[in-house]
Amino acid sequence: MSTAAPVYDPAAIEPVWQARWDAAGLHEVRDDVPRDKCYYVLEMFPYPSGKLHMGHVRNYSIGDAVARYKRMRGFQVLHPMGWDSFGLPAEQAAIERGAHPKAWTYENIAHMRGQLQRMGFSYAWSREFACSDPGYAAREQDIVLDLVERGLVYRKSSLVNWSTGLNCVLANEQVVDGKCWRTGTPVIQKELPQWCLRITSYAEELLKGLDQLQGGWPDAVLAQQRNWLGRSEGAEIDFAVDGHPEVTLTVFTTRPDTLFGVTFVSIAPEHAALDRIVPASHRAQVEAFKAEVRATSAQERMGDTAEKKGCPTGAFVINPATGAKVPLYAANFVVADYGTGVVMAVPAHDDRDHAFAVKYGLPVIEVIRPAAGEAKPVAEAAYTDPGVMTGSAQFDGVASEEAKGAITAWLESMKKGRKVVTWRLRDWGISRQRYWGNPIPFTYSDTLGIAPVRKQDLPVALPMDVAIDGKGNPLERHPTWAVTANDGSPLTVKGPTGPEPARRETDTMDTFMESSWYFARFTCHDNRRDDLGCAAPLDRARVDHWLPVDLYVGGIEHAVLHLLYARFFTKALSDLGYTGVREPFKRLLCQGMVCMETLYREGSDGKKQYFYPDEVEVERDAKGRVVSAVAKSDGQPVLVGRVEKMSKSKRNTVDPQALVDLYGADTCRLFVLSNVPPELDVVWSEDGVKGSHRFLKRVWVLAQEQRDRLLAVPAFAGHVRELSGADQAVGRKIHATVKRCTDALEKDFAFNTAIAACMELSNELDPAALSPAVLRAGIETLIRLLGPMVPHLAEELWAAYGHAEGLNAAGWPSYDAEQIAADEADYPVQIQGKVRAKISLPRTLTGPALEAAVLGHPDVVAALAGKPVKKAIIVPGKIVNLVV
């Protein structure tokens, strides 16, 4: 026993195991195993921004622990990784430091791949690809052409959200509070031709599909998607325009029951019919109003702070129900592309209409009364609840909810209205005036006009010789690219009379396109060409084998954007025949953010100046509360701000690389899985990391110090009844711990409680108190349970205990529920709900025998102090509650 046990040196063991796994191809996966023995776990792939941050580490540690756990359970696990590598920062880097986007991107990828490998994540690296790889981008162009054939791609000129910061179009969901989601710069409305994907034709299925995802997806995400789709049932009602028999204005309303109470109609200022029906007397006024609205930024126009303004158009429309002539107002709050862009106004039963009517002196007509009791007079406030119809001719007396259908049917019979469903969801504009993206494969020519590139002429590849200076689209300004074919000859298309010169579309695709199908491509990343000689984006057999993804792990910030597009794409790909799967992600786990305390000073201008943690000295009291914080540089006080998501701008970041260098990958992985369930935010703390490290060191030292003597005995594998004393207790604990870890991982991926269970077990592994066989069983079980989370340490120790085959071969330990509970059950005895005694009785006792034993127990008799027991609730093995 003279040789000292090896010290825990992660830097020495971790790279060795990484190299071994790699050499053995341990994380590559076969496609020919029955599906029920397969598991597809995927983490949202990163944008290659340069280096890994703690958010990545948390995301990927969760996914990797699941992947390794499932492998230990005998599954073939597909666990791929790739790069969401098109996008703006590459161009930003080009502008700022002259790096070519491609070079910058692929250098970042190389560095980050190295970091992922150093973390020991078990990816099937052979399947890796980047979205900017010619192979992937080209396959995506194929898909676009397929979508064109199915009528899912169209071009329309429309007002788009234009980011003044990025000089680029944004999707609705990229506009946050009227500002660009990336740069925070104002977003203005600009008229531009756009390529659009008809996601709205899948609206109904996208909504219905959410029901099936219930239970597998977080409720918050389902709710957000429902919200976003915004299904609204109502009616379209046609209003004739007075003096203009050729024009009909159709309104959309969810309250057809209030039709008899319409006192005016509002129309979006941009509405196409407006110019035709405004009389000369009002033209100037309306034009001025339109100009005013147009000048209002999207930011001001949205939100409830904006003033509701209207302008009489001089035109009148006719209520199809009553024949009443009511004024038409142009109103700034009517949205042109929701519903029909025309709204019937019922001041008596709608708050906004009421306010508008008061402001412009318009009449209020009551058509619904409360079913019981009295409401405020409608002149004072709108009554918006259901009630009983009044002032509505033949519908009087009917419940308003019923009248909705009745009035719609009546209108339908007169061909003046119809039941309709509208959606908040808009089609997906995919055009971006950017270089570092996938070109949209279309051409323009004189006689053919706009035409898709023929499949055999794909791919449309990005040119490398571009000038990127932030002044417009580099593709548009490239001297030859747009008019040159792949072979270098002038670009032509087949016109009716022969080849004619053509020009390429210079817009590239929204990068959400790439992330909408990469999970499918991972199943067949090498699929090349089909019989027609055309590139086939997907191999249906393999896609259907692996999809849907069993577990998808990523941030909640993608709740609507990416996850809705990916669902849409999957349905579209299915309709194209590329897969039979219609929902891509069976289970979704949204991990919380990695947060940290902020430290700052507030300048006189209210601007915060942030400090890095190592620039500040923080003093705490006995309870751990902050007493004071001062900057090391000047000794002046610093404010301790709230805990916020780690970000460079707030200087509250920790570089995972530094952690790995100091503590090793296993400590880093363990920390981000500890203490908190994966879906909650985790607050980074140096002490917490040290705690994780301490635990691993303890396990290491215990296992290594005991190794030599334990190798002489086999691990205990019998029934705990054969044991006694501490051995038996620990024997039971081993079974209990395996059960707890198994349940935690199977049910909720609750790594925090699994780790807690492992710590409890390790706390009980006392070499002085246990027989070698039981100690060995405890240590070896612990090693296996920790395997998915801290694989390097676990493999190293597993090997040290003489197992040549590795943890996957060893498998996940099993437990026997029967061996967990002790023969004697401890019963807390409650009297009137308060615990007054604790007694121990054989677990085999039940029924009347148990009751007799309880009531006869001296401690119970003493606690009762002679009071008669009115009722005794005795739950076998659990608890006793006596009512006196």
Next chain:
RNA sequence: GCCCGAGUGGCGGAAUGGCAGACGCAGCGGAUUCAAAAUCCGUCGCCCUCUAAAGGCGUGUGGGUUCGACUCCCUCCUCGGGCACCA
């Protein structure tokens, strides 16, 4: 305004309707050390109490269901997130 979530020690959190606070962090006491780091042992909800025993109070608020509620139901409060001139 509408739709989701969440409120438990100093902190993060744990708990199929059955002993609230597992596990970790911080704190406190001690061992080791010349000293520190590291490590180890003990202790650790609050109140009352010299200490202890024994009590009492405790899962945001108020009520309800139940032998028994952190857990289920209703009310309100606070915080977080999402949506919103959407007709």
